[in-house]
Amino acid sequence: GLGDVYKRQTLKRTDSPTVSEEGVFIICSWCVSVGIEVQSADLESGYFQGVKLWYTLVLQQPDGGLPDDSIAHDDYLLANVPIYGTSAAGRGLYFRLRTLFLQHGLRENFVVAALHSYSVEGEVWIMIGTHVDDLFFGNLAKAAELMNAILSEIILGKTCKRNFTFRGCEIRTDDDLTSRVTCEKTTDKLEPIRLGPERSNNSPDDECTQ
Numbered sequence: 769g770l771g772d773v774y775k776r777q778t779l780k781r782t783d784s785p786t787v788s789e790e791g792v793f794i795i796c797s798w799c800v801s802v803g804i805e806v807q808s809a810d811l812e813s814g815y816f817q818g819v820k821l822w823y824t825l826v827l828q829q830p831d832g833g834l835p836d837d838s839i840a841h842d843d844y845l846l847a848n849v850p851i852y853g854t855s856a857a858g859r860g861l862y863f864r865l866r867t868l869f870l871q872h873g874l875r876e877n878f879v880v881a882a883l884h885s886y887s888v889e890g891e892v893w894i895m896i897g898t899h900v901d902d903l904f905f906g907n908l909a910k911a912a913e914l915m916n917a918i919l920s921e922i923i924l925g926k927t928c929k930r931n932f933t934f935r936g937c938e939i940r941t942d943d944d945l946t947s948r949v950t951c952e953k954t955t956d957k958l959e960p961i962r963l964g965p966e967r968s969n970n971s972p973d974d975e976c977t978q
Contacts, residue, residue, distance in 0.1 A: 784858030785881035787897030792904060792935055794880065795895045796947045799906035802892075803945050808934050811861075811901040812925035818850040818860030819867070825854060858900055865898050865922075872918050886911065904934050 799806040811817055827845040850860035862882070869884045870876065874894065877883040886894040894915060896905035907915040930941045940948040 784862035784900065786899040787882040787904065787935075788880060789935060789937065791877075791880040791883040791897045792937060793949065794883070795897055795904055795906060796939070796949055798892060798895050800945060800947050802906075802908065804906050804908060805929050805941055805945065806904070806906045806939060806947055807927065807929050808905075808932050808939070809903045809919070809927040810925045811903075812923045817864055817922055818857065818862075819864045821848050821850060821860060824848055825851065827851070827854075861901060862898070865903075868918060868921055869896065872914060874918075886914065899935050902934060 796806055825847040827847060829839075829841065829843065829845070833839070833841040850857040866876070866882075866884075872886075874884040874886045874896070877885065880897075882898045884894075884896050885892055893911035894905065894907040896903060898904075905915075932939055936951060936954060938950045938952060940950070942948070
C-alpha cells in the first residue's frame with residue numbers, strides 16, 4: 769500500500785489515546801450502580817469521520833507504482849485527510865470524537881485517557897469511553913436526549929447491548945442489570961506453568977509443594 773513517509777519521523781504526533789481496561793471497568797461499575805445497561809457502538813468507516821490533518825501527509829507510491837500514466841514512478845502524493853493504514857489515521861478520529869464530546873458539555877477524565885463524563889450538580893448522567901472507532905458508554909434516562917444528540921453527529925455501524933465484546937473483554941448483562949466481565953479468549957491462550965519441588969522454598973513434603 770501507500771507508504772506514510774512521516775511515520776519515520778518523530779516531529780509529528782500520531783498517537784491516539786484509547787480507554788484502558790480500568791476505564792471499561794469504571795463504566796461497567798457505574799452502570800450497575802445506577803441500574804442501567806452498558807452499551808457499545810462502532811463507527812462506520814470511522815477513519816473517514818476524523819478531522820482534517822493539521823499538516824500535509826506525504827505518501828510514497830507502492831512497489832510497481834500506480835496504474836496512471838500521468839503519475840511518474842518517483843512522484844509523491846500529498847493528502848490532508850486521514851488515510852487508513854497510515855500512522856496519522858487514528859489521531860484524526862480521536863480529535864473528532866474528543867471535540868464532539870467537549871462541545872456537548874462532557875468533561876475529559878484527567879486520569880483515565882479517552883474517558884469522558886457528563887454531570888449535573890455532582891450526579892453523573894453519562895460516561896463514555898473510546899477505543900479507536902469503538903464507543904463504550906451508558907447514560908441515565910434523563911440524559912437520553914443529550915446522548916442521542918451526540919450520536920446523531922457521527923455515523924454509527926453496529927450497536928450492542930447486554931452481550932458483546934469490547935477491547936477483548938466479554939460483557940454480559942443479566943436481567944437484573946448486573947454486568948459480568950470476562951476475558952475467556954485471553955484466558956484460553958494461557959498455558960500452565962509447573963513448578964517442581966526444586967523451585968520451591970517449602971519442604972518437598974509440604975502439602976503446597978506436593
